[in-house]
Amino acid sequence: MIYSQKQTPFKKEAPVILGIETSCDETSAAVLRGETLLSNVIASQAVHVQFGGVVPELASRAHLRKIVPLVDEALERARVTLDDVDAVAVTAGPGLVGALLVGVNYAKGLIIAQKKPLVGVHHLEGHIYSNFLSHPELEPPLLVLIVSGGHTMLVGMKDHLHYRTLGSTRDDAVGEAYDKVAKILGLGYPGGPVIDRLAQQGDPNFVTFPKGLEKGTTFDFSYSGLKTAVLNFVRSLDEATLKAHLADVCAAFQKAAIDILVEKTIRAARTFGFKTITVAGGVAANSYLRRALKDQAEQYHLQVFSPAMEFCMDNGAMIARAALERLRQGYVSNLELNAFPSLPLDELSVTYE
Numbered sequence: 001m002i003y004s005q006k007q008t009p010f011k012k013e014a015p016v017i018l019g020i021e022t023s024c025d026e027t028s029a030a031v032l033r034g035e036t037l038l039s040n041v042i043a044s045q046a047v048h049v050q051f052g053g054v055v056p057e058l059a060s061r062a063h064l065r066k067i068v069p070l071v072d073e074a075l076e077r078a079r080v081t082l083d084d085v086d087a088v089a090v091t092a093g094p095g096l097v098g099a100l101l102v103g104v105n106y107a108k109g110l111i112i113a114q115k116k117p118l119v120g121v122h123h124l125e126g127h128i129y130s131n132f133l134s135h136p137e138l139e140p141p142l143l144v145l146i147v148s149g150g151h152t153m154l155v156g157m158k159d160h161l162h163y164r165t166l167g168s169t170r171d172d173a174v175g176e177a178y179d180k181v182a183k184i185l186g187l188g189y190p191g192g193p194v195i196d197r198l199a200q201q202g203d204p205n206f207v208t209f210p211k212g213l214e215k216g217t218t219f220d221f222s223y224s225g226l227k228t229a230v231l232n233f234v235r236s237l238d239e240a241t242l243k244a245h246l247a248d249v250c251a252a253f254q255k256a257a258i259d260i261l262v263e264k265t266i267r268a269a270r271t272f273g274f275k276t277i278t279v280a281g282g283v284a285a286n287s288y289l290r291r292a293l294k295d296q297a298e299q300y301h302l303q304v305f306s307p308a309m310e311f312c313m314d315n316g317a318m319i320a321r322a323a324l325e326r327l328r329q330g331y332v333s334n335l336e337l338n339a340f341p342s343l344p345l346d347e348l349s350v351t352y353e
């Protein structure tokens with residue numbers, strides 16, 4: 001279990017929370033005072049670029065090297081010391097187990113030394129709360145579209161800490177599809193930003209790629225067919241044609257990948273009666289997704305919120321912000337906190353009926 005028994009809510013109005021994130025290939029630390037962000041330091045691991053994807057063992061080692069200086073830098077930029085910190089929050093899962101363990105064990109070390117509360121945070125709960133950093137006026141109920149390298153999910157958030165998964169990917173995540181297609185096209189890692197940029201100059205109707213699970217009423221997603229369709233199409237082109245139409249292939253892939261997200265998100269909002277939609281995760285940085293979702297939502301008088309770019313990628317600030325909500329409701333962890341490579345979001349819900 002992430003949380004030990006429910007405690008009385010944290011008394012301090014605006015606690016200082018140190019947030020630590022090491023679930024994948026970003027090492028990050030942030031300091032939050034109440035809802036005010038004092039610092040957010042993110043170190044992206046460049047070591048994986050040459051391999052075209054994250055190498056778990058290298059990720060753990062890079063986290064180990066960076067965690068101490070990064071936490072120091074976050075405290076320094078926030079102009080606080082460890083003595084000022086009221087609670088330490090850390091991502092406990094899901095993610096790469098070796099990477100998570102670096103953050104969890106470091107956080108445990110800090111709270112033993114400092115005798116402060118520890119709050120284990122679900123990585124996706126962090127992404128959900130990234131929007132509350134950018135839009136403090138936001139209030140549940142919300143429909144959340146989580147789109148990252150590891151997840152593609154529609155989550156109904158009835159109230160703070162109440163989640164119900166309405167749909168999720170049955171195979172690859174959308175960010176993973178971007179990364180794999182970028183690899184096929186020889187565009188390097190991570191694939192999202194470069195495909196996003198190239199697609200802006202391309203013709204999305206150059207070729208029509210299949211959208212996963214388009215038919216029927218499911219809110220689930222599928223991206224492995226799209227990836228294979230791109231691979232087969234690219235193999236059918238000679239080198240010169242591919243070079244001349246690289247931007248077109250990117251635009252056509254992006255259209256198939258994103259349009260289905262937009263369609264299902266709008267349909268889910270209307271089906272379940274949500275008036276407000278938030279988008280979170282690395283792919284929330286995608287310019288086409290941000291624009292298309294806003295345009296579609298307007299037609300149905302739905303509001304859409306996306307986080308600022310620095311809160312789309314994995315970061316410690318979102319972990320600290322989610323922990324603030326946990327502390328407000330009395331959820332703290334203890335020294336038995338472990339790293340959880342897979343961890344269903346719904347299990348954390350207070351209740352959801």
Ligand code: KG4
Binds near residue numbers: 151174176178282
């Ligand atoms: O949330 P995140 O930093 O890490 C995970 O929790 O997975 O997301 C990383 C993912 C990568 O797959 C990356 O290619 C994708 O987000 N990404 C994008 C964009 N920027 C990052 N995908 C599409 N368009 C972008 N602009």
Ligand code: ZN
Binds near residue numbers: 123127148281
């Ligand atoms: Zn993430």
